[in-house]
Amino acid sequence: MQNFVFENPTKIVFGKDQIKKTGREVKKFGRKVLMVYGQGSIKKNGIYDRVIASLNEAGLQIVEFPGVRSNPVLSYALKGIDVAKREGVDVVLAVGGGSVMDTAKTIAVGAKTDDDVWDYFVFKKAVQGALPLLTVVTISASASEMNPAAVITKEEDAQKYSFRSPFAQPKTSILDPTALFTLSPAYSAYSAVDAIAHMLEPYFKNTEPNSLLQDRLVEGLVKTVMESAEAILKDPADYDARANMMWAAILGFNGMTTAGIGLIGLPAHMMEHAVSALYDIAHGAGLSITLPAWMSYIVGENPAKFARLARKLFGIEEKDDLKAGMAGIARLKEWFKSIGSPVSLGEAQIPEQDIGKIAENAYALSQLWGLSDYYTEEVITDILKLCK
Amino acid sequence: MQNFVFENPTKIVFGKDQIKKTGREVKKFGRKVLMVYGQGSIKKNGIYDRVIASLNEAGLQIVEFPGVRSNPVLSYALKGIDVAKREGVDVVLAVGGGSVMDTAKTIAVGAKTDDDVWDYFVFKKAVQGALPLLTVVTISASASEMNPAAVITKEEDAQKYSFRSPFAQPKTSILDPTALFTLSPAYSAYSAVDAIAHMLEPYFKNTEPNSLLQDRLVEGLVKTVMESAEAILKDPADYDARANMMWAAILGFNGMTTAGIGLIGLPAHMMEHAVSALYDIAHGAGLSITLPAWMSYIVGENPAKFARLARKLFGIEEKDDLKAGMAGIARLKEWFKSIGSPVSLGEAQIPEQDIGKIAENAYALSQLWGLSDYYTEEVITDILKLCK
Numbered sequence: 084m085q086n087f088v089f090e091n092p093t094k095i096v097f098g099k100d101q102i103k104k105t106g107r108e109v110k111k112f113g114r115k116v117l118m119v120y121g122q123g124s125i126k127k128n129g130i131y132d133r134v135i136a137s138l139n140e141a142g143l144q145i146v147e148f149p150g151v152r153s154n155p156v157l158s159y160a161l162k163g164i165d166v167a168k169r170e171g172v173d174v175v176l177a178v179g180g181g182s183v184m185d186t187a188k189t190i191a192v193g194a195k196t197d198d199d200v201w202d203y204f205v206f207k208k209a210v211q212g213a214l215p216l217l218t219v220v221t222i223s224a225s226a227s228e229m230n231p232a233a234v235i236t237k238e239e240d241a242q243k244y245s246f247r248s249p250f251a252q253p254k255t256s257i258l259d260p261t262a263l264f265t266l267s268p269a270y271s272a273y274s275a276v277d278a279i280a281h282m283l284e285p286y287f288k289n290t291e292p293n294s295l296l297q298d299r300l301v302e303g304l305v306k307t308v309m310e311s312a313e314a315i316l317k318d319p320a321d322y323d324a325r326a327n328m329m330w331a332a333i334l335g336f337n338g339m340t341t342a343g344i345g346l347i348g349l350p351a352h353m354m355e356h357a358v359s360a361l362y363d364i365a366h367g368a369g370l371s372i373t374l375p376a377w378m379s380y381i382v383g384e385n386p387a388k389f390a391r392l393a394r395k396l397f398g399i400e401e402k403d404d405l406k407a408g409m410a411g412i413a414r415l416k417e418w419f420k421s422i423g424s425p426v427s428l429g430e431a432q433i434p435e436q437d438i439g440k441i442a443e444n445a446y447a448l449s450q451l452w453g454l455s456d457y458y459t460e461e462v463i464t465d466i467l468k469l470c471k
Numbered sequence: 472m473q474n475f476v477f478e479n480p481t482k483i484v485f486g487k488d489q490i491k492k493t494g495r496e497v498k499k500f501g502r503k504v505l506m507v508y509g510q511g512s513i514k515k516n517g518i519y520d521r522v523i524a525s526l527n528e529a530g531l532q533i534v535e536f537p538g539v540r541s542n543p544v545l546s547y548a549l550k551g552i553d554v555a556k557r558e559g560v561d562v563v564l565a566v567g568g569g570s571v572m573d574t575a576k577t578i579a580v581g582a583k584t585d586d587d588v589w590d591y592f593v594f595k596k597a598v599q600g601a602l603p604l605l606t607v608v609t610i611s612a613s614a615s616e617m618n619p620a621a622v623i624t625k626e627e628d629a630q631k632y633s634f635r636s637p638f639a640q641p642k643t644s645i646l647d648p649t650a651l652f653t654l655s656p657a658y659s660a661y662s663a664v665d666a667i668a669h670m671l672e673p674y675f676k677n678t679e680p681n682s683l684l685q686d687r688l689v690e691g692l693v694k695t696v697m698e699s700a701e702a703i704l705k706d707p708a709d710y711d712a713r714a715n716m717m718w719a720a721i722l723g724f725n726g727m728t729t730a731g732i733g734l735i736g737l738p739a740h741m742m743e744h745a746v747s748a749l750y751d752i753a754h755g756a757g758l759s760i761t762l763p764a765w766m767s768y769i770v771g772e773n774p775a776k777f778a779r780l781a782r783k784l785f786g787i788e789e790k791d792d793l794k795a796g797m798a799g800i801a802r803l804k805e806w807f808k809s810i811g812s813p814v815s816l817g818e819a820q821i822p823e824q825d826i827g828k829i830a831e832n833a834y835a836l837s838q839l840w841g842l843s844d845y846y847t848e849e850v851i852t853d854i855l856k857l858c859k
Binding site for chain 1: 472473474475476477478479480481482483484485486487489648679682683684687688690691692694695698710711714715718719722727730731
């Protein structure tokens, strides 16, 4: 096992009817709150009313900042920073999924500085502080509710980049599985893909034979996500399935499963960021295209590990590791398809002749993330060619 | 899944050569530190020198409080509280295993109050504050380094009781697996037993069929603890085995595996507390006696769950759940024996005619812990009769 530091202070308030605690949790950090949310789905499903009622009950002043879209953009976060500064809010509350939470993180950080916040995303500067941030989660996939990362797209340069800072870690996150009951089948599926990718990318990186602890955690969590997704597609209001998905998505990307396996890279995410920076595609939908392609590209480097997963997840009995590993990838791809997530660029209406452009975009991120020794533009192109 | 609140802010600094960071971590919380440790093993294996050097390098004033023994006693913690108050220390540093950490927690809490600290153990009063506490871990089993609990024995009444308070949660814990290289085979085995009991007691309590997430985490962690213990007994300086044991013991009792399964009881621990309150036996050695007996007593209530574990851990192929479950218990007992931990009262030189006395002691704890509806003195007696 490799050396690590693990610290994850976010308080998780989990379960039925917990949204009513939002006000009292927010109040611990200030009196005037910026409430960040998306395109209005929370008004349709009643979450908005429940959050507002709780904030009012706690006697908080509320400034609303709605309108965050999926694949959130920098320009909109900058508007939020202006509002936060102008209104002098003490605390930021995100009510939404990864896009809303990551926009809220960017606002929380930007409200405390005159820096160009994009400098944090391109690693030019380190975050020095942030307004306290809390979340009420309505899409469970990114684990942003219990981690220090945020992803935003600078639209004019088509750069979908990210930063990590302990200052951006939510203080408290409120997770009510019933808030997910109205999430569409498509987004429920994309959420599962995202959660699985967060775990499998580091999993295949972990090649230490004596470090099975993390592998076993991942195998149990991935299995749980898959089962839960299947149950959710049958019954969107299956409480236990939504709850398991919600908690598994967090445990799979809050630092626990990767503590001890060294620096992690997220190459399938890297390529997906390029895809969704250039095309309006849901993050999870992009990942179900790039993840199997990436797995197919590297399976020969560590067939035993791929075979292990194939046997654990799909009960594949093939004795030859490489064959078993490849069969496992095929099964995962079929499974993505079965839940309604695309597995090829074509299915997502992305023309194959654009591969060069996507590779170029991804390679810039590969360099920024320090992955470019392996993930050259040529390698990325070869992987993207497998996205079919 | 049931509602829960999860919050575990302890910072874990894990790995080779991390003890040198002790000083800088302690310094964040004060300038004068009470260093609590045990019977001197840390002087033999060099940990003492490394900790002192780091504290000195950080320019800290050190007050030493050595001499904590295993199955730590209240009277000695009270002495520590006196020293902490008299010296006006700002921060407490535990260097040791569960006994040292739990004594240090009691001191940290007691130093900030004029309450009789025993009132916290008998749930008469709630803890209102504590000096900041840090730990350097030399025995890995209790997970005290990342949880809010402490266990202490009031010797005159033979009461081995515990309290839990977020104030007692360590701020930072430093875990260097090499610090465990000189731990005896016996204590290495007892550590494994303790870690396993922490996980299996709630595991068998979790009977929700749709809440497999926590079960899978436990199964992976228990398997890891067992493999690691076997490797450690072959080679006490097996770094990866020590590291896996160290991290698995924490993840198995830091609140993660039990979040979502409701209130947990620890009946095998309850009975072991009675055993080690009355006899000088290592906690893990007591648990390898009470845990299989308790499992045998309740196997009929939930045979499917016992069968699941038997199949996962030992590959038992028996189709009948009750038979498979019972075979699993027998295999676990054999395994405890194989690593050198006793599985009967007789092996621990505890006379069978004392069962009445042990049951009476355990029943008092059963009442205090709110388990007495099920765990009456008669039931406890029946379970203790299986301890052979």
